[in-house]
Amino acid sequence: MQQTPDQQVHNLIRGAGKARGERGRAKMDIVESKQISEPIKSEAQISHLALDIGGSLIKLVYFSTNNDSSSSSSSSSSSSSSKDSVAVSSGNEGRPVLEGKLHFAKFETAKINDCIDFIRSKQLRLSGFQKHGAPAGEKCTIKKATGGGAYKYADLFKEKLGICLDKEDEMDCLVAGSNFLLKAVHTEAFAYIDGQKEFVQIDHDDLYPYMLVNIGSGVSMIKVDGPGKFERVSGTNVGGGTFWGLGRLLTKCKSFDELLELSHRGNNRVIDMLVGDIYGGMDYTKIGLSSTTIASSFGKAISDNKELEDYKPEDISRSLLRMISNNIGQISYLNALRFGLKRIFFAGFFIRGHAYTMDTIAVAVHFWSKGEAKAMFLKHEGFLGALGSFMSYEKHGFLNLKVHQLVQQSPVDASRGEDKIHDPPNGELNENQSIDCSICLS
Ligand SMILES: Nc1ncnc2c1ncn2[C@@H]1O[C@H](COP(=O)(O)OP(=O)(O)OP(=O)(O)O)[C@@H](O)[C@H]1O
Numbered sequence: 001m002q003q004t005p006d007q008q009v010h011n012l013i014r015g016a017g018k019a020r021g022e023r024g025r026a027k028m029d030i031v032e033s034k035q036i037s038e039p040i041k042s043e044a045q046i047s048h049l050a051l052d053i054g055g056s057l058i059k060l061v062y063f064s065t066n067n068d069s070s071s072s073s074s075s076s077s078s079s080s081s082s083k084d085s086v087a088v089s090s091g092n093e094g095r096p097v098l099e100g101k102l103h104f105a106k107f108e109t110a111k112i113n114d115c116i117d118f119i120r121s122k123q124l125r126l127s128g129f130q131k132h133g134a135p136a137g138e139k140c141t142i143k144k145a146t147g148g149g150a151y152k153y154a155d156l157f158k159e160k161l162g163i164c165l166d167k168e169d170e171m172d173c174l175v176a177g178s179n180f181l182l183k184a185v186h187t188e189a190f191a192y193i194d195g196q197k198e199f200v201q202i203d204h205d206d207l208y209p210y211m212l213v214n215i216g217s218g219v220s221m222i223k224v225d226g227p228g229k230f231e232r233v234s235g236t237n238v239g240g241g242t243f244w245g246l247g248r249l250l251t252k253c254k255s256f257d258e259l260l261e262l263s264h265r266g267n268n269r270v271i272d273m274l275v276g277d278i279y280g281g282m283d284y285t286k287i288g289l290s291s292t293t294i295a296s297s298f299g300k301a302i303s304d305n306k307e308l309e310d311y312k313p314e315d316i317s318r319s320l321l322r323m324i325s326n327n328i329g330q331i332s333y334l335n336a337l338r339f340g341l342k343r344i345f346f347a348g349f350f351i352r353g354h355a356y357t358m359d360t361i362a363v364a365v366h367f368w369s370k371g372e373a374k375a376m377f378l379k380h381e382g383f384l385g386a387l388g389s390f391m392s393y394e395k396h397g398f399l400n401l402k403v404h405q406l407v408q409q410s411p412v413d414a415s416r417g418e419d420k421i422h423d424p425p426n427g428e429l430n431e432n433q434s435i436d437c438s439i440c441l442s
């Protein structure tokens, strides 16, 4: 009988373990590159899959081995494998170490069948762990999953893919994903200042406490005090779902990216009521408001005597984006102030690496904090929950993950003021989102 790629590697690994007199599962251990030796070659790939099924989007993180020697880590001492073969080395105490990448993909939750087809096409459902005590003949592989959809769609995944979703708490996963990225990926965090991205070096000894603001469909504000130590201190229902929902109704846009794209060309002053509109063109200096400050989002629509059709969709989009980003920036700052936090990391797919969104949030935080607090953003903004879900394989002792810093690619072209991110239609994100790493299997 022909074996799946995953089975081939698992068998290979079992064989390698036996040859060294090992039994069953290995313990968790830190994989140091100097411990990697004796490369073993296989023509197989292996994948661990973790999901975050949110109100708007499903995010996937999965590991696959390199099938190209050129992509194996330069920090590893494992010798290169031939093309189409997998570099499998033995780590500490002969435990198998696989060189590869963490890949990222996303799908609209409303199109969950596309996600199911993707998982099927990549054979991602095959790798995993059999459920203990499952009746003979009942094939069910366990996958880590978080987000509300891990509950809502559990039956669908079981029925269509034979996958049992092992649920992990959403806030736990967001925090685990954020801590992991901030520590392991040195080009992860950046500030957005005057239209430029500036990478922020994270001091591992001075990371906590910080505020994490995850802007998904709704918004969660989490005070993070350490690994696994956090409190969700606030949230708001005016989030990414509000922008996309209202924007779709008001502009007839067919996709989120189209709505975002429109905002590039729009002018919010056509619809927003500015301080100057109220004060006859003057600043209100006494309370620190310039004439161009928005006094009331969408306020001009009261008196313009116009119908919706009379406004340009691009102006509506810009006004809406500004209103929501500004509001989130302000609430985040107020919560940071409650706890004396100076650093606020913004994540979630609402941001979408979009210049105007980041600029508005950063300016709001700067303005309200009088420069005391700093807004920062994350390269893998929308994948915190999915990464945290992936990390829980490690937490439960199934694998040990080590990121290779040297081959981590630059996330964005910092010279570009306006980033346009176009994902391929099949949900997989571009190469520079993937993270080179190795995993030590248990
Ligand atoms: N292609 C897209 N389709 C729909 N929304 C998108 C898309 N790209 C970005 N977004 C924005 O990202 C938001 C979803 O972000 P994210 O995936 O982080 O949250 P979620 O997990 O779906 O939501 P929640 O955590 O509240 O359940 C959407 O509400 C929308 O504003």
Ligand SMILES: CC(C)(CO)[C@@H](O)C(=O)NCCC(=O)O
Residues within 6 Å of the ligand: 054, 055, 148, 170, 216, 217, 218, 219, 220, 234, 235, 236, 237
């Ligand atoms: C309900 C969740 C946590 C689901 O991800 C998210 O959408 C959210 O944080 N909403 C905001 C809810 C509130 O605190 O008002």
